[in-house]
Amino acid sequence: MTIFLTTDIHYLSKSLTDGGAAFQRDLALGDGKQLRYSEELMKAFAYDVQIQKPDITLISGDLTNNGEKQSHLDMAGHLKAMESSTGTQVYVIPGNHDLLNPWAKSFKGQHQYKTESINPKTFRKIYGPYGYDEALSKDRHSLSYLAAPSAKLWLLMLDTNMYRNNKELRHPQLEGRLSSSTLKWIDKCGELAKQKGATIVGIMHHSLLDHSELMHDGFTIQNTQEVREVLLRNGIASVFSGHIHIQDISSYKQGTEEIYDVANSALSVFPHQFGIMTYSNANHLSDNYHSMGAIGV
Numbered sequence: 001m002t003i004f005l006t007t008d009i010h011y012l013s014k015s016l017t018d019g020g021a022a023f024q025r026d027l028a029l030g031d032g033k034q035l036r037y038s039e040e041l042m043k044a045f046a047y048d049v050q051i052q053k054p055d056i057t058l059i060s061g062d063l064t065n066n067g068e069k070q071s072h073l074d075m076a077g078h079l080k081a082m083e084s085s086t087g088t089q090v091y092v093i094p095g096n097h098d099l100l101n102p103w104a105k106s107f108k109g110q111h112q113y114k115t116e117s118i119n120p121k122t123f124r125k126i127y128g129p130y131g132y133d134e135a136l137s138k139d140r141h142s143l144s145y146l147a148a149p150s151a152k153l154w155l156l157m158l159d160t161n162m163y164r165n166n167k168e169l170r171h172p173q174l175e176g177r178l179s180s181s182t183l184k185w186i187d188k189c190g191e192l193a194k195q196k197g198a199t200i201v202g203i204m205h206h207s208l209l210d211h212s213e214l215m216h217d218g219f220t221i222q223n224t225q226e227v228r229e230v231l232l233r234n235g236i237a238s239v240f241s242g243h244i245h246i247q248d249i250s251s252y253k254q255g256t257e258e259i260y261d262v263a264n265s266a267l268s269v270f271p272h273q274f275g276i277m278t279y280s281n282a283n284h285l286s287d288n289y290h291s292m293g294a295i296g297v
């Protein structure tokens, strides 16, 4: 089974920018995301999916630049075309930029304008065909879900974002955590997988483990220890994350057990890489994580 892993696409709908002065100013203040080429990046990624035909394509959040409704709708259009033309199964989760984002804006000439963002209910609806409608189990307290693309490999798609206070904060909250109700739901997922003899892999936007001395506050999930314990007691030894925009693998040993966090770099940032993983029952998942493939741009 081949799995493509990408993250932090930060897609900006072409209809929301004229590439003018306001957009240029915003780009210059940014962190290297190639927002001018969102459309081209998605097409190039879809082209690689077309050629290599992975069984599964996972996107671990920050699908859109700043949660603009139109960017989400365009993104869903790309995913629809990708699934129907290649047969890959796409699964997504939100990142901290995707929901209730006060920074959602469009650009015209010298000015930027506030544009509509989306709430969790709308996210679930737009991305229904890319996870939510196919879920084996859904968490009632977040946008997390459990999917079973095959009998033996299951995906725990975790919503680690904290977007409820974005309006008051007037920016998307950077930090992530999993609530105690979501942790209880993970135990139920683990129980189910045990009964069916399936292996679970975790997908989350925030880092499970630290990847850098410089970037951990706001990047690594706040209750990392608690989450690690829950994942390990449910036999989950690998998670794949995004958010930090750099590619890195960290591991943590707890007694005889070890858990890996594979952070993928942002598709929107040079060199526009994504991860490729092959899975077979015989090997540990992280041993099968390939060096990143750069998209065919």
Ligand SMILES: [Fe+2]
Binding pocket: 062, 095, 096, 097, 205, 242, 243, 244
């Ligand atoms: Fe993020």
